Amino acid sequence: MPPKTRIQPPQTPAISDAEWIVMREFWARGETNSAEVIAALGKTQHWKPPTIMTLITRLVKKGALGFERQGREYRYRPLVDEAHCAHAVSKSLVDRVFGGRVAPLLATFLDRQKLSKKDIAELRQMLDQKPGGPK
Amino acid sequence: MPPKTRIQPPQTPAISDAEWIVMREFWARGETNSAEVIAALGKTQHWKPPTIMTLITRLVKKGALGFERQGREYRYRPLVDEAHCAHAVSKSLVDRVFGGRVAPLLATFLDRQKLSKKDIAELRQMLDQKPGGPK
DNA sequence: AGTCATTAATTACACTTGTAGTTCGAGTCA
DNA sequence: TGACTCGAACTACAAGTGTAATTAATGACT
Structure with missing residues (x-):
């Protein structure tokens, strides 16, 4: 039997400063839609909705967020710990x-x-x- | 007499990750020339000299490093704590x-x-x- | 004085990031 | 069914960052 190889923790995606702020909203909620995060961050960060949507989309591309469609709405959830x-x-x-x-x-x-x-x-x-x- | 205003600490320049590594070499030496830092970082980071010169120049532009000419050579020193x-x-x-x-x-x-x-x-x-x- | 080596300046380029407007598509409502 | 609204996709742009090649200038050496 070959020796049991050590299981490596998965690499973390490179999350930028602004993306961190977005991720924390999703981590706090577990799973949610974009409107909720947009409402929250619109208040605390004064970002316009397209800004936040961009950050969300980039996080999806990076593998930090996943989503499931529900009708026309996406439900996003974190894919990283x-x-x-x-x-x-x-x-x-x-x-x-x-x-x-x-x-x-x-x-x-x-x-x-x-x-x-x-x-x-x-x-x-x-x-x-x-x-x-x-x- | 107007009330004594609180003295604010100076804003720190935005130093990028790579620039941090360069700054630490200058902080460690206090004042030095580029060749010394290039030699050190060439070993530890495997950066080519032009890369390091660029980072130094950007740090000068940001106000993190200053310099004095000595002949054709520059002596650089940190301008921030x-x-x-x-x-x-x-x-x-x-x-x-x-x-x-x-x-x-x-x-x-x-x-x-x-x-x-x-x-x-x-x-x-x-x-x-x-x-x-x-x- | 001419040549060479060294140091800094200039230039390059691809990618990332922050910020946001516009367009498209799908669902909802009258 | 058509109009409207909403959510995501697409697009835009400037600045910053990482990495390095090339050019110019200056001092050193012969």
């Missing part, structure tokens, strides 16, 4: 900006932003759950 | 991908990457130095 994509883009930033190290990334927020006590506690709790941390 | 730019680009990512929250950013590394004990300890130490942490 949010957490997986979030990690990929975060890792890319850390590699490029911080030489692959996570500590300086965290430091930039601790040193240059006002994080709430709750945020700090939350971060601390996360680390406490790692080996070597208090229980 | 690395930590400041790193924070700006990191914050932009967190806002776009994590809705402005730092905890999910850290979680993505804790959950999806193998961080060394040393890394974890370093992160923990940072947080310990924040109010409410053990001394």
